[in-house]
Amino acid sequence: MIRLHDYPPSGNCYKVRLLLAQLGIPYERVEWDTRAGETHTPEFLRINPAGKVPVLETEGGELLAESNAILSYLAEGTSLLPEGRFERAQVLRWMSFEGSIHQPSLAVARFLVKFVEMTDEYRAMLRQKQKEGYVALELMEGHLEGKDFFVGDCYSIADIALYAYTHVAHEGGFDLRPFPAIRGWLERLSAQPKYVPMAEG
Amino acid sequence: MIRLHDYPPSGNCYKVRLLLAQLGIPYERVEWDTRAGETHTPEFLRINPAGKVPVLETEGGELLAESNAILSYLAEGTSLLPEGRFERAQVLRWMSFEGSIHQPSLAVARFLVKFVEMTDEYRAMLRQKQKEGYVALELMEGHLEGKDFFVGDCYSIADIALYAYTHVAHEGGFDLRPFPAIRGWLERLSAQPKYVPMAEG
Structure with missing residues (x-):
């Protein structure tokens, strides 16, 4: 196993x-x-x-x-990673975005709010991470307008990768009210078959 | 075209x-x-x-x-991206490492040294980026010991991804002398057929 x-x-x-x-x-x-x-x-x-x-x-x-x-x-070999060469690359593109832009801002902001005892230095870092996080969220919102999922209008691992830290963005102090396309996408994600929630910690 | x-x-x-x-x-x-x-x-x-x-x-x-x-x-479809499912995943693993750990330290340090007018704030950021960059270099050194390339002992896009900012690490103030495995790997990379150097700027 x-x-x-x-x-x-x-x-x-x-x-x-x-x-x-x-x-x-x-x-x-x-x-x-x-x-x-x-x-x-x-x-x-x-x-x-x-x-x-x-x-x-x-x-x-x-x-x-x-x-x-x-x-x-x-x-690999499932519907969650498209077969087409260009669509596969777009899945990687959004996972790269997640790893290099989205996660370093949203995940770090969440970490600071949830787990770190605040100092002036951390507060300044949090403000910077929130600023960068809103830029990432705006890019996602612009891309998702009129779309159900990130790539080729099919649910894929690009959605799963981006869902993880977006659906807990509020834990990092982000307000998702100005992002209706993201909120709709989050709801679609949590309605997928065999969805499981994140553990609490 | x-x-x-x-x-x-x-x-x-x-x-x-x-x-x-x-x-x-x-x-x-x-x-x-x-x-x-x-x-x-x-x-x-x-x-x-x-x-x-x-x-x-x-x-x-x-x-x-x-x-x-x-x-x-x-x-895709060339020897630079392996066919085997596990080796393909290892290529992605090293490209993820490049995007989320290596590049945010080495590339940012290089940018600060080459292109930014130094202030106390930038000097502190540079020290932090260099510290993180040496951690990335140590991980690469440990992995490359006894190996010719990053994945499956074949030249792949994982090598190309990591080569870009490693071969100009000195421009960010890094000293590669303590990293013989990385230095050997850099030499192997620049000896690959049809190698072209990075443009100057």
């Missing part, structure tokens, strides 16, 4: 759990408390030298890090 | 030019001076609302943003 090295409050781990549930793939979970430093122990660093969850472990014991790479690996 | 929306000093654009050269794909270039603000004009924002180069424009006029997505699109 495949194994997921996991931490429930992490949006990156949630992406993988949501996809595994929707694909009906059984798996076992190994939990590492990142906030307690468990992902920086020698034991975990053998699993991922970058000290990050999620990591997927195949039945053969092969290890795969980086949530969006795990999504691609699991979705 | 396909068209590349390009800015020569950008490592992200260089990734695409290097791959196009190595695959022998003819293309035309449209240059946008990001530092002069040309990627934030209404004309460019129609090409990419995120205001970033590179953007690939297909013969049919379809637009694809995000350098690593462009690499995947162009390399």
Whole structure:
């Protein structure tokens, strides 16, 4: 059975759990408390030298890090990763956007609000992350206008990747009221078959 | 003919030019001076609302943003993107690492040193980016020990993605002397058939 090295409050781990549930793939979970430093122990660093969850472990014991790479690996051959060459590339494009623009602002803002004791320095960082996060949200809103999903009007792993930290954006202090296209898309996502919510933490 | 929306000093654009050269794909270039603000004009924002180069424009006029997505699109069906499902995922894993850990530190440090008039605030940011960049370099060094390339011991777009900002790391103040595996890998990369250097800017 495949194994997921996991931490429930992490949006990156949630992406993988949501996809595994929707694909009906059984798996076992190994939990590492990142906030307690468990992902920086020698034991975990053998699993991922970058000290990050999620990591997927195949039945053969092969290890795969980086949530969006795990999504691609699991979705290969299913409707959640389109066959067409250009559409596949667009899925990667939105996952790149998620990893390099969206997540560094929305996920970091959420982390600061939820888990960090505020200082002036952190408050300034939070303001900057919120500013960058609204830019990411505006790009998403503009793209989603008149569309049901991010790529080719089909539900794909690009949607799952972007859903993880968008649906908890309010936890980072973001107000989604000015983003009707995003709100409609969030509702469509949570209405997909075999949807599972994010664990609380 | 396909068209590349390009800015020569950008490592992200260089990734695409290097791959196009190595695959022998003819293309035309449209240059946008990001530092002069040309990627934030209404004309460019129609090409990419995120205001970033590179953007690939297909013969049919379809637009694809995000350098690593462009690499995947162009390399599909060639030896530079492995066929095997797990190896493909590892290529994505290293491109995700590049986009979310490597580039935000190494590329930003280079930008600060090369293009920004220093203030105390920028100096503090540069120190932080260099610290994070050395963490990324250590991860690369550890992975490359005993290996010729990042994935499956074959030259792939994961190597091209990571080469772009690593081979100019010194421009961001990084010293690669303590990283013999990276230095050997950089030499192997620049010795690949049809290699082209990065434009100066």
